[in-house]
Amino acid sequence: MTETRYLLEMNGITKEFPGVKALDGVTLKVRPGTVHALMGENGAGKSTLMKCLFGIYKPDGGEIVLDGQRVEINNSKDALSLGVSMIHQELYPVPHRNVMENLWLGRFPVKGFGPLKIVDEKKMREDTLALFRDLDMDIDPNALVGSMSVSKIQSLEIAKAVSFRSKVIVMDEPTSSLTGNEVEQLFKIINELRGRGVSIIYISHKMEEILRISDDVTIMRDGRLIGTWPAAELTTDLIISRMVGRDLKERFPERHNKPGDVLLKVEKLTSPFPKSFQDVSFELRQGEILGVGGLVGAQRTELIEALFGLRSVASGEISLRGRKVKIKTPTDAKKHKIALLTEERRVTGIFPVLSILENTMIANLDRYINPFFLLNERKGRAEVAGSVEKLRVKTPSIKELIKNLSGGNQ
């Protein structure tokens, strides 16, 4: 017997994908009733480790011990029945169904005689209300999930995890799209769960959050374990230097750009919708980074999408290098050499089932069409390989499907 009893031990987990050793003998030990942060740069292997725990991937080597018992987790159903839940980075609820139906999907309570069974709506409603009351969540069991905010859907996912009597709940970047208040609400729920002896594995890049909410911190780099420390012994600088493997003199590179002439000028840009952006003016200079601040709902994305021709504009002017331009569609925007990296990468930014090469070429097809209207793939390959190298995209080949890259590399 060891002195400390761990609720979960992942010992020497190894996982290889063609051309990438995603996990190289990683060990993670989680104490009961703690928040355990899992940290590392993009591509370090955090999500892969958690997918091994949740039965989405089968590790090539190593063992998983839950509550002192060695377990086999072959799929997410196994994981759930062993008390392991995962709140994914991207949530996939069933939008056209209500809260109750999403919550109990696949395990509706039924009533009836013999083989004749129907869904017991009343019990389902009562169970749902009891669960929300228990967690102090304010959610309407009949609300359509498609009309709910990200934070509500996330609370719903957490309630679902609790309803499975989970002992370990994995949260992959849970606060990335929450407002300040919603983060506080989430932390309240996390504290409540921790008080009940549930262990939370928490993946995030936000240092302040990690230091505030977690008890232990495990740091990974390039598929390997760097170590586990009590959060109380760590600082932001220590975490970063252990994540990147060298001391960092400054967190952000020094700025020595000298913004030049005005490149883009936006004057009194106004959306046709009264609740969206109104009367927005700004100038963007050459070699300049312009931040657009505001709370969630402030219409920042809508403004930027209007500049890319994705949203209509009722009035106002856009000029490039002093000349007025009309941007009605993304094709117009691209003609003016404006590019947009979208907010929801997986939904609107990439074609997951195409390769890195295809994804990159498709953004700029005209460049690769030869005089016979055929695709000049050789030119594409050379240029894309150059970009991959310049941007240090971590991938075995430009033929790799883009969905297999870690989030940041996509």
Ligand SMILES: Nc1ncnc2c1ncn2[C@@H]1O[C@H](COP(=O)(O)OP(=O)(O)O)[C@@H](O)[C@H]1O
């Ligand atoms: N299904 C997959 N096929 C091929 N490579 C993958 C797959 N999933 C992850 N990888 C690779 O494994 C490495 C670790 O990725 P990931 O676990 O997503 O990192 P993190 O979550 O820490 O950002 C990356 O190099 C990534 O490209």
Ligand SMILES: [Mg+2]
């Ligand atoms: Mg990840």
